[in-house]
Amino acid sequence: MKEHWFPLSPAFQRLLFILVLLCLSLSCSGRTWAQRKLPCDVISLNQSESFDCSDRKLLQIPQDISRNATRLDLSSNRIKKLSGTSFRNLRNLTRLDLSNNFHPQKHPLTIENQTFSMLDQLKELLLDSNGLSAVPSALPSKLRFLSLKFNCIKTIRPNDFMHVRLLETIHLIGNCDYESVCNGLVIENRTFSHLTNLASLSLSNNRLIGVPQFLPQSLQQLKLKQNTITHIHQHDLSGLTSLRLLGLSGNCPVCSNTLFFCSPCNTPNGALQIHPYAFRKLSKLQELRLSGNSLDHLQSSWFENLTNLRYLYLSFNRLAGEIANGDFLSVLPGVEVMDLSYNHPGQSSYSHNLKLSRNFSNLTSLKTLHLENYVFSTLHENDLNPLYNLSHLSVLNLGTNFIYQTNLSLFGMFHNLSSLGLSENKFAFLSKKEGVLSTCGCSYGYELNRDRFGPYVHKDRLYRQHLPNIKPKCIAYGPVLDLSRNNIFHINPDMLQGLDNTACLNLSSNSIGDMFNGSEFVHFPKLKYLDLSRNKIYLHYEHAFSELTELEVLDLSHNNHYFVVAGLNHSLAFMENLSSLKVLNLSWNEISTLTHNNISSSSLQELDFQGNRLDIMWKICQNYELFRALQNLTSLDLSYNKLHRVPPEVYKHLPKTLRRLSLSKNRLKVFDWERLTQLPHLEELDLSKNKLEQVACALTSSLKFLDLRHNRISQLAPGFLRGARSLYVLDLSFNLLELINQTTFESGAENYLQQLSLQGNPLHCTCDLLDFHLWMRSNEVELPLLATEVTCDMPVERWGKSVLSYDIEECVNDENAMTFCIITSFLIILTLLVSLTAHLFYWDLSYILDYCGAKMKHHRRLVPTDFIYDAFVMYDTADPLASDWVLNHLRVELEERGERARSLCLEERDWTLGMPVMDNLSNSVRQSRKTVFVLTDGFLLRGVVKMAALLVQQRLVEEGVDSMVLLLLQPQVLQHSRILHLRRRLCRRSVLEWPADASPAAQRWFWHHLKRTIRKDQIGTHTSLHSTYFTGR
Missing domain, CATH: 3.80.10.10 (Ribonuclease Inhibitor)
Incomplete structure (x- = not known):
């Protein structure tokens, strides 16, 4: 049998295409799309996944994080509460960062009991800056790293860490600092004693008054910076034989130059009191931080047993005398980095020159020496004699000393000097005299105004090997000479001799x-x-x-x-x-x-x-x-x-x-894109922060990176990336894009994009954005901050929400959309067919329908009635044409032809002679089933016609039967009559019109309708709206 194929409508074809594409995208890249919908950056490695959800303004933990997640960063969000079910599906986590979730209204993070108990594999937990008042309970037993910095914990008890015996690192910095209301962190006895694996303990900024007791012997790092410890007793540290780093800086600061709240120590000289044998048991100590303790004397006994000491920080003390005459230097042969900065003796006794103890020559391992802010005016060759024989010395920092005179050639006497820091001094290099610049008895004061890494200890580990504030590119070239921030206003070649090996010279910020x-x-x-x-x-x-x-x-x-x-x-x-x-x-x-x-x-x-x-x-x-x-x-x-x-x-x-070409931060309103063809090797183009309004389709094939951030682009030309086969990164963030069409970006094999940035655009999240949704699903392009920063601007109810917040099912619902499409398409086609057929074949269709209707109904005998006549015919007896048509045509057709004869009542034939006209008229109306008015010109002006119409209306009121039939013999009769139009609206079958063309078929159709109208009661032909009126109810 031959098959017939019917073409589908274009709308239906498009719907099927969208549904197929949606299904393919869900099946082929469902996992990738689910990850991209998350407000996190996901990094997959083997079977584990890392989720970075930091700083995304989250109010709760995302629900769709994979069960395979091993690292989760939720820091810097707005999460208010954590419950026992928050991590029920994340049992494989090994690292969890919840830092800085302190609510803007200063509401602390609430952590319920058993919140972390299900995280059996968790090893690292960070809860910094959350306003916590206690250590969370039921911590995972395998935990090794715990950070609780900058909270509001006032008391630490042994039970806090009872079930986490594998802990290796605990950070409790800043829980009771000078900005809080507590008087000092309380650490109960033996709080840490059972933690036999503990290697690092940070208790800085907690106003502790002494070194905590009963610390585990396994401890390798102990940081007690900026507390209020005034004494280090002999046995405070005796049990810490494995200690490698000890930080005691800032416990008794020199309050004249601190950048924070400072209270001098209540000791005889205001300095930290250290027992002569306090460090005797620390034979493995490698780094000792004693900065900012107002020390004016260093005992050799402190360092005698520190044979492994490599880093010694002694800045911000009063050690000018020790620098000049100290014996402690003779017992530090292994020290590699020493910081003696900011140890000036006081404003009233600035030194004329640098005075170094000859014991500096015993620092045979010294590589880096910081001597900032000793404050002296002249540097002579002999001043550095103790340092010349230090073969390992490579970094010498003499910055901020207000040196006015020196000869740079004296630094050429060092064997291995690679970085010389003379920044922030008073060098001018005006003239030369006898190989040493003429002296000047300068007695100037100064102000300490320098932006340092920190008030006491150099936090950057690179500071150990390099000078501060030197660019890494400069250091990479070789030996460095830093003369920045001096008073040089003229370069005298004779003043810059003796440092021929210099590869990087910094003369910035002079005059x-x-x-x-x-x-x-x-x-x-x-x-x-x-x-x-x-x-x-x-x-x-x-x-x-x-x-x-x-x-x-x-x-x-x-x-x-x-x-x-x-x-x-x-x-x-x-x-x-x-x-x-x-x-x-x-x-x-x-x-x-x-x-x-x-x-x-x-x-x-x-x-x-x-x-x-x-x-x-x-x-x-x-x-x-x-x-x-x-x-x-x-x-x-x-x-x-x-x-x-x-x-x-x-x-x-x-x-x-x-x-690479950068034109960013200009005022460009237009850009000649077609001119890029003249730069055949251009790979990176930066046009950010301009006033561009459009992007053309003339991108070169060599372009790899295009930055269009912060412009005024409101629309993108269809296919504007076509031909840009090398473009991997496109940044369109912070523009005026409202809609992205289906053809804006390429798909499939034609899509080469790897990263697309769209945050900060006023997108209209309506169904017009459906094409872009489908493009995102079917193309694995990275969209940074898609779930949090790519937000809707319209409609109003979605303002500020992610473009992923509305479900595309609103635009494409499989069942509803298909059903609606089929029904509407069928109705439209049916309406068109019916209208066209009715217009072309009205008479034929009407005849066929009536004929079929008559055949389908069973013939049944009419119920006998009391009517004598089937119809009373009212016509104009004075009109010969009307009389002839009624007597010779109407009468013949109804009484003499057809299967059943219909008796008529005619005025000229059936009225009783001698009887009043009114009586004849009333009898004729009541004794007839229907009253037929044959309307011709002038007929309605006769009074008898109006009387007959009133009798018909009275019968309608009394019997509920409408017996009036209007027959228009002439087409021009009552063309503008409102009553006739209303009659046609209410009872259209009771108004008949003699066909004007006089064709036999039309006449036969007319007689058929007239016979049916006479035979059938008119009450059934009225609309339901008027049925109650006609029935008299």
Whole structure:
């Protein structure tokens, strides 16, 4: 049998396509999509997964975290309460971070009993900054790391850690500091004694008055910084034979220069009192921190048995005398790092020169020495004699000493010095005399105003090996000389001798105003990194820096002093002579004019030109070729140049080797996307923080990273990524995108995106966003902060909620959508067919329907009635045409033809002679089943017609039967009659019209309807709205 295929409607086809795509996305990438819906970053490794949900404004723990999760970070959220069921599905967790969930209204995190009891595998638990008043109960037995820093715990009891005997690290820092209301953390006896695996205990900032007793022998790190401990007794530490690090800094601070609330210790000299043999049992100690304890004397007995000591911190004390004459230095042969900074004797007795004890020469292992803020004016060669023979000394920090005079050549006498810090002194290097600068009896005061890593101990471990505030790139090149933050305003080559091996020279933040001519740095032949930022340099001569043949990095940023002076000539021609230069920083100089139209370099790879005035240079149609001669340039930063538009001529003069171009933070309203084809190797383009409103479809195939953050882009052209086969990262965050269409991004094999950022856009979360939802499901593209920061702006009830908060089932419901589509499609098609058929085949269809209806009904005998006549015919007897039609056509058709004859009552034939007209009329109406009014022109003006109509209406009221039949013999009769129109509305079968075309078929149809109307009672043909009226009820 031949099969017939019926085409589906386009809407139905689209619905089927969406449903199939949805099913495929759910089945193929369901797990990945579920993870991306989470407000967390997920990292999968083998069978374990790590969830980073930090700083996502969460009010509760996400429910869809995988059971395989081993690490969960929930820090910096707004979680208020944790119950016993919070982690019921996360039994495989090994690390849990719940830090900083202190509510903004200062409501502490509530943790119910048994909250963590089900986490059998948990080893690390962080609960910092949560306002907790007690250690949580029922901690997991396998816990090894517990952090409770900066809470409000006032008392620690043995029962708190009774069931966590495997603990190795406990942090209880800052539970009772000076900002809290407690008087000191109370640690009951033997609280930690049963923790035989405990290796690290941090109790800093708790106002402890003594070293806790009965600590386990396994302890390797004990931190008691910034408490109120005034005495270290002989046996306080005697049981800690495994101790490697002991922190006692800040217990008796020098209150004259602290940055926090300070109360001097109530001891004879205000210093921490340490028993001569307090450290005797600590033979394994490697790091000792005694900074900020007002110590003015160091006993050799403290260090005699510390044979493994490597790091000794003694800053912020009163040890100027010990530095000059201390015997303790003779018993520290293994110390590698020593910090003696900020040990000045007092403002009234500043030293003229540096006084070092000859015992410094016994520090044979010393690698790093910090001597900041000793405060002396002159540094002579002999002052450093105790240090010259230290073959391992590589870092010497003499910063913030207000040194006015020295000869740099004396530092050349060190064997292995790689980093010399002379920052924040008073060097000027004006003139030379007898190899040592002339002395000056300066008796100036000073203020301590320096941003340090911390008030006492250097927290950064890199500080052990390097100078502070030195850029890592500078250190990587080799030996460092730091002369930043001095009073140098002129470079005298004779003053910079003796350090020929220097590879990095930092002269930033001085007042240097030289016009360099190629002679200033002749004594630095190996210099590779030169930092001259934040000075007043005037670039004029083309031979500037030409003596630095190996220079690779030159920082000239923040030297705008002369660039903003009108009328001066500025030249960058010196770059052509620097054959090794790779990086040049000219940022924040407000360069608006140059004497040369272009700058030339065959070696330069990176140019930082932000914070200048290219808008002025290019506005006057000059310097379009400024960067053309940079033959090997790969990175160009033109941000902060106040550009409204990049002239088209500029693009063709940009180096073809460019891989990175930054135009961020300008005022660009338009961008010539098609010009990117002139940069065939461009991989990274930064246009963030401009005023762009649209993105064209002209992205080059080489582009890998495109940053369009913080613009005004409101729509994306369909397929604007088509052809960008290398684009992996696209950032569209913080724009004005409201809708993302189906064709905006490519799908399947044409999609090369790996990361797409959309947070901060006013998205309209309606069904118009369905296509984007389906695209997200079917493409494994990373969308950062999708569940928390990609939010809805409209409709109002979804404002601020995630785009994932509304279910796409609202737009595509399988059963309901299909049913609705089928029904509506059927109704539309049926309506169209019926309307078209009725219009073309009205008479034929009506005849067929009536004929079929008559055949389907069984013939039944009519119930006899009391009527004498079937119909009383009222017509205009004075009209010959009307009389002829009634007598010769109507009468013949009803009485003489058909299966059953219908008797008629006619005025001219059946009325009784001599009887009043009123009586004849009344009898005819009552004795007839129907009263037929044959309407012609002028007939309605006769009074007898009106009387007959009233009698018919009276019969309707009395008997509930409507017997009136109106027969329009002429089509123009009563065309504008409201009564006739109302009659047609209420009883359309009782109004008949003689066919105008007089065709035999039409006449036969007319007689058929007339006979049926006479035979059938009219009450059944009324609408239900009027049925009660006609029945008289």
